[in-house]
Amino acid sequence: MILNSMVLGSVYVLMAVGLTLIYGVLKILHIAHAGVYTLGALIALWIFEKTGNITIAFILSLILSGMVGVLMYSGIYKKVLKKSRIVPLVISIGMFVALQDLFRLIWGPYKKSFQVDLGIPEIITEDMVVTQSQILILIVTAISLLVMYFLMVKTKWGKALRACSDDLDMTASLGVNIERTISFGFFFGSVLAALAGILVGIYDNSVYPTMGEVPSYKAFIVIVLGGFGSLRGAVLAGFILAFAENFLVAWKGFLLPRDAIAFLIMIAILMFKPEGLFGGISR
């Protein structure tokens, strides 16, 4: 169960980190992020079916999804940033709904199997089995978190991005190209979302147009828990939520399914500790 929670938590973290990057800079609830998640999985499966090479599928899908993320920013969000806050929010919902239906029309409404032989040995001990896809998820998440840490702390891009989430106008006046920085944030965030989508697709062995629905709200629960805009908080909260869900579900007699539990946790946090478990941006 601990293993399952770790795997689930990894997926939440990947989703939530991308969202946190975007929320931190633009203060937009980017609901269409889950569209990118599904897109990533669908493209990866499509390329995998065409070429039979999972590495190519991964790389191409991540790049394409990242570009879609950038397009969402430069094509749509950029134009409405100065309007009242409900506008980008409603647009984001509209985009998510439209994307999801578009996927259904292109790829069909059915669940498709995503069967890959990853060539990783399974770990089988007396009391537990770690499957290929679980190992893959854990390793990939660890690597991407390390990469993200490196990017955010060591590179110019990451520093600029963090500066932007502190104060957008101030950063711009200090001569940072915020356009490019925000696009970078969207690119990187979308890549992480697509990555989560592909991993879940392989793990569940199914990819379908509405697969993004529940994770999208889950990711928001995670950023609420973690304190908005705080990356470290998002990482911790992702794992906490996964553990809490799994243990509550395992605890017999709890009436509601796991998604409802997650939402109840979120509502409770919003009610009693709106700044999240780990502080973050105070608003």
Next chain:
Amino acid sequence: MTLDYLMTLSIFAGINIMLALSLNILIGFAGQVSLGHAAFFGIGAYTSAVLTVNLGLNYWFALPLSVLISGFIGFLLGLPSLRVKHDFLVLATIGINFVVVSIFNYVQFFGGPYGIVGIPRPSLFGKTFDTFGYFIYTMVWLILSVVFVIYLSKVYLRYGFEAVKEDEEAAESIGVSVPRYKMYAFTISGAMAGLAGNLWAHYMGVIFPENFAFPVSITILTMVVLGGVGTITGPIIGAVIITLLPEILRFVQNYRMLIYGTIIVLVMLFMPEGLMGYIRKVIKR
């Protein structure tokens, strides 16, 4: 194209108008963006269904009870709005929508995923409403609701809402109790959506949890946004368009959500005040 079909369509349009107007009280008047409006709709429908089917109450008892209960639950669900604002409230309301639907889905008392069947049509003077009767009945409620909303937009309450919407701190500083007006908005809106739910349940005769899921909330939001947030004619026009669109363009049935989504994005990009706001602007110019 029979008369029955037209009347059924009008009943749906009427229910949608009531939903759009009630959401507009929240978003347009009081500035509280809710994305869980289908939950109120569902609570109205389920309360009435449970009262009449499971407990065997008369419809005319169930009607006021279901409106009161959904108003009360609107009040309860409005409580998060006292603590959280803007985006966070949106998240909370999305969460509420999911929780309410999963309660309908998993609690046996509410029939689970098979919903509640055999909800009776109301009867008056010993005569059960047929389609025509129900059409008249819905229209009566629709007119009452529209009159009520117009009245609401004229009285002092509206200024309170407006103050809360514009700036909560400023409203507090001039002695407008922000929590009180927020709770008014949620209660009134919840009760009105509950009434719409009641009308829907007793017309359809059968309800499922899916009827009140999150996409329905988005549809209601589309009506309000398309027509024009904060106006009264706007949501009405928006609701009528969204009701008629799939009927007029039969072939779009398959692409419905795609079209809704695109409409939302385009309207927000090019005329964020909605159709009515846009028309008003053109006339002024």
